[in-house]
Amino acid sequence: MLEKTSSVEDELKKIFLTIFPDMTESSFDWKKPQEHYANWDSFAQLQLVTAVESKFNIMTTPEDALSIKTAEDLLKIVKSRI
Amino acid sequence: MNTIVDYLTVSKEKNPNKIAVITKDGKYDYETIYNSVVQFSSSLKRYRQNSVVSIFFDNSVEFVISYLGVIRAGHIAHVISPNISELNLNNQIESAKPQTIITSRDIMSKTKTLDSKNVELNEFKEFMEKSTQNDQENSISSEYAALIYTSGTTAIPKGSLIKHSNILFTTENIVKVLECVSDDVHIVPLSLSHSFGLGCLHTSLYSGSTIILHKNTINPLDLLKSINEYNASTLAAVPPTLAKLLKNFRNDFVENCKRLRLIITNSTAVNEQTVKEILRLFPLTKFATYYGLTEASRSTFMIFNGKSGKENSVGIPAPGVEIKVVGDDGKEAKEGEICIRGKNVIERYWNNIRDKDKFEEGWLKTGDVGRFDEEGYLYLLGRKDNLINVGGEKVMPDEIEKIVKSISGIVDAVAVGVDDELFGKIVKMFVITDDPKLDSLTIMNYCIKNLERYKVPTKIEFVKNLPKTEYGKVQRFLLR
Numbered sequence: 001m002l003e004k005t006s007s008v009e010d011e012l013k014k015i016f017l018t019i020f021p022d023m024t025e026s027s028f029d030w031k032k033p034q035e036h037y038a039n040w041d042s043f044a045q046l047q048l049v050t051a052v053e054s055k056f057n058i059m060t061t062p063e064d065a066l067s068i069k070t071a072e073d074l075l076k077i078v079k080s081r082i
Numbered sequence: 083m084n085t086i087v088d089y090l091t092v093s094k095e096k097n098p099n100k101i102a103v104i105t106k107d108g109k110y111d112y113e114t115i116y117n118s119v120v121q122f123s124s125s126l127k128r129y130r131q132n133s134v135v136s137i138f139f140d141n142s143v144e145f146v147i148s149y150l151g152v153i154r155a156g157h158i159a160h161v162i163s164p165n166i167s168e169l170n171l172n173n174q175i176e177s178a179k180p181q182t183i184i185t186s187r188d189i190m191s192k193t194k195t196l197d198s199k200n201v202e203l204n205e206f207k208e209f210m211e212k213s214t215q216n217d218q219e220n221s222i223s224s225e226y227a228a229l230i231y232t233s234g235t236t237a238i239p240k241g242s243l244i245k246h247s248n249i250l251f252t253t254e255n256i257v258k259v260l261e262c263v264s265d266d267v268h269i270v271p272l273s274l275s276h277s278f279g280l281g282c283l284h285t286s287l288y289s290g291s292t293i294i295l296h297k298n299t300i301n302p303l304d305l306l307k308s309i310n311e312y313n314a315s316t317l318a319a320v321p322p323t324l325a326k327l328l329k330n331f332r333n334d335f336v337e338n339c340k341r342l343r344l345i346i347t348n349s350t351a352v353n354e355q356t357v358k359e360i361l362r363l364f365p366l367t368k369f370a371t372y373y374g375l376t377e378a379s380r381s382t383f384m385i386f387n388g389k390s391g392k393e394n395s396v397g398i399p400a401p402g403v404e405i406k407v408v409g410d411d412g413k414e415a416k417e418g419e420i421c422i423r424g425k426n427v428i429e430r431y432w433n434n435i436r437d438k439d440k441f442e443e444g445w446l447k448t449g450d451v452g453r454f455d456e457e458g459y460l461y462l463l464g465r466k467d468n469l470i471n472v473g474g475e476k477v478m479p480d481e482i483e484k485i486v487k488s489i490s491g492i493v494d495a496v497a498v499g500v501d502d503e504l505f506g507k508i509v510k511m512f513v514i515t516d517d518p519k520l521d522s523l524t525i526m527n528y529c530i531k532n533l534e535r536y537k538v539p540t541k542i543e544f545v546k547n548l549p550k551t552e553y554g555k556v557q558r559f560l561l562r
Binding site for chain 1: 472473502503504505508522523526527530531535536538540541542
């Protein structure tokens with residue numbers, strides 16, 4: 001279980017680093033709010049959601065998408081669906 | 083001179099024993115072709131003037147004789163691609179309502195699903211045997227020469243009704259711009275059922291030269307061998323053929339083609355790298371492309387030699403052809419729909435399908451989006467129908483596809499717009515890869531670095547094949 005959780009976090013971090021290529025591994029912060037990202041706009045939001053859906057084979061709702069303000073928020077949604 | 087057959091007649095009178103057509107089955111001089119055309123056309127005179135006669139052949143001398151015979155008899159030649167799907171064949175026959183379909187024995191089997199329709203089928207050789215040989219009298223020409231369907235990339239097939247005057251105007255332009263002469267020997271590995279290949283046949287007949295026909299599905303080594311064997315002077319090939327020759331047969335390509343005076347390709351995305359490579363490898367050869375549609379053949383010409391920096395252009399308007407770029411408001415714009423006016427443009431579609439959408443005050447609205455540079459060179463940006471509106475931002479799939487195709491391991495890629503609750507449309511990418519390790523995040527990451535955020539494909543699907551027409555164009559409507 002521990003291994004699976006760790007893997008989810010790694011994979012989600014990888015998704016964030018893909019969608020925000022200006023961000024480095026060391027500057028990644030689970031609690032960093034959306035407004036502190038340079039490019040976290042509605043397109044990035046969509047890309048985050050569809051990327052996790054595809055990666056973890058889960059479905060999210062429009063309400064989920066609206067509630068995501070940090071990487072941690074998205075992690076919680078992913079964990080609640082897998 | 084009223085029809086392309088008149089040029090055949092002149093060439094036959096000037097030089098009857100000159101070889102006009104070479105195929106894998108033999109060599110045919112102008113006199114033989116002319117006599118066969120006369121014989122063939124005599125059997126068609128039983129049909130009323132201006133009838134549609136369908137011709138259904140692979141590249142062959144039978145195609146040439148039938149096509150010219152139909153025109154000489156005063157009928158309209160409905161040209162069918164040998165690679166046509168069953169469904170499309172049925173649709174075209176339903177629409178064209180030909181008096182007869184003339185075909186060869188090896189293609190005859192493809193017509194079996196047409197039995198239920200009231201259409202007469204004739205095998206070429208049997209049809210010729212029924213003909214009389216002494217009919218030297220020309221028929222009164224139909225105003226129209228050919229009917230070619232431009233089906234496939236959209237759901238509705240449209241028949242382009244091509245006049246003799248369209249053909250002669252375009253052929254004169256090709257001869258003038260590409261400096262074609264009677265000494266030319268043209269190598270044509272292109273289907274004659276397509277406007278590109280058919281235009282090469284017209285050019286060869288017009289200038290009294292020799293055309294060597296290869297089947298559409300080419301063997302590159304056979305092709306290169308025949309260039310050498312016949313001391314060919316021109317090669318007409320689609321960009322994928324040139325890319326394949328460069329990639330897999332580079333030394334043979336250079337060795338056999340270095341004496342060509344001309345390599346001509348067409349506008350379907352001739353790759354910048356291919357242009358540069360060909361110019362470098364063949365310094366003595368003119369390398370050209372054109373932009374045209376079945377509805378407006380050879381509307382521009384581009385000769386790449388000495389035009390560094392314009393490798394992505396399709397050139398300048400052909401002599402006597404006007405081109406404008408129009409925005410959504412119908413006014414001329416920097417970037418927008420390409421509209422064409424000139425004697426190369428058809429007047430109408432068969433049965434007047436879509437005439438109202440496509441023609442306006444003599445201008446053909448092509449549906450292609452483009453822009454001119456400050457020197458008047460035209461650049462194609464994509465298809466208007468394919469434009470994806472992502473939350474109000476207009477996205478051309480071609481731009482995204484170009485970026486994705488530049489990723490190592492991508493064999494082919496197509497972007498389409500799919501419905502999205504929030505944005506209206508979002509970009510979905512269909513990808514063929516030969517690298518099993520390549521994943522969607524890698525593609526997305528590359529796109530994020532190279533494209534504006536709204537152009538980045540949100541959904542990426544790996545597929546084994548993409549739906550394509552018999553001419554190799556992607557059928558996007560099947561992916562949306």
